[in-house]
Amino acid sequence: MPVEPLEPQPASDGPRHVALIMDGNGRWAQARGLPRAMGHREGVQALKRTVQAAPALGIRCLTVFGFSTENWRRPAEEVSDLMGLVRSYVASDLKRLEREGVRVRILGRRTGLPADIAQIVERTEASTAHNDKFLLQVAFNYGGRADIVDAAQRHVERVLAGEATGPLDEETLGLGLSTAGAPPVDVIVRTSGEQRLSNFLLWEAAYAELVYQQVLWPDYGPEALADVVEQYRNRDRRFGGRSPAPALAAC
Numbered sequence: 001m002p003v004e005p006l007e008p009q010p011a012s013d014g015p016r017h018v019a020l021i022m023d024g025n026g027r028w029a030q031a032r033g034l035p036r037a038m039g040h041r042e043g044v045q046a047l048k049r050t051v052q053a054a055p056a057l058g059i060r061c062l063t064v065f066g067f068s069t070e071n072w073r074r075p076a077e078e079v080s081d082l083m084g085l086v087r088s089y090v091a092s093d094l095k096r097l098e099r100e101g102v103r104v105r106i107l108g109r110r111t112g113l114p115a116d117i118a119q120i121v122e123r124t125e126a127s128t129a130h131n132d133k134f135l136l137q138v139a140f141n142y143g144g145r146a147d148i149v150d151a152a153q154r155h156v157e158r159v160l161a162g163e164a165t166g167p168l169d170e171e172t173l174g175l176g177l178s179t180a181g182a183p184p185v186d187v188i189v190r191t192s193g194e195q196r197l198s199n200f201l202l203w204e205a206a207y208a209e210l211v212y213q214q215v216l217w218p219d220y221g222p223e224a225l226a227d228v229v230e231q232y233r234n235r236d237r238r239f240g241g242r243s244p245a246p247a248l249a250a251c
Helices: 025-031 036-053 076-099 115-128 144-160 170-175 222-233
Strands: 017-021 061-068 102-107 134-142 187-190 209-212
Touching: 025 036, 036 061, 036 076, 036 222, 076 102, 076 115, 102 115, 134 144, 144 170, 187 222, 209 222
Parallel strands: 017 061, 017 187, 061 134, 102 134, 187 209
Antiparallel strands: none
């Protein structure tokens, strides 16, 4: 069930789609003399707080970077712990998300996932597919470059199968991305003070505002998200055009 796309609106109305790079779990744990796994666990609690706070701030869609295609390079123990957090998050929160009208979409490649994680992904999407109050997209086994390549490959396969003709344009490619049908990304946020996209939503970032916050992700919550909304409202959104000329003062 696709999500109804939204037309651009003035920044003063606030962002409808916020994307979050949840960074700083390891540093949070290190600063407290704790294992990295504790930082990831506290990060899950921060995600719960943030999802619950978003609707009251006028946000309709939240996209979070959960696990990248590059994260498989991390130590096996850390990868295993991250997979365990997916299992526990779904087990503890899926029923609540269903009740609150949250639709969950998982972005990224399904191939290569542990069998039980792949089943959790399918079950989560299926059980929330009918919800329309809020959209939570979790980028898992996701990379922005990989997603663009996959979209182009899908188009090639459709052409070879005789299902599509003509050149590949921006609209067609966009429909092949794992984010297809979601509202446009208004703002991309990275926590912990780092200032890069790290292969997240590269296509969708074309006209997104960028916000970098110093807070480490496990400390994130409603106040930090409200600060994002306020920063966004003070931005000048031109989408490649020019701002209106200021009115001249009366003589």
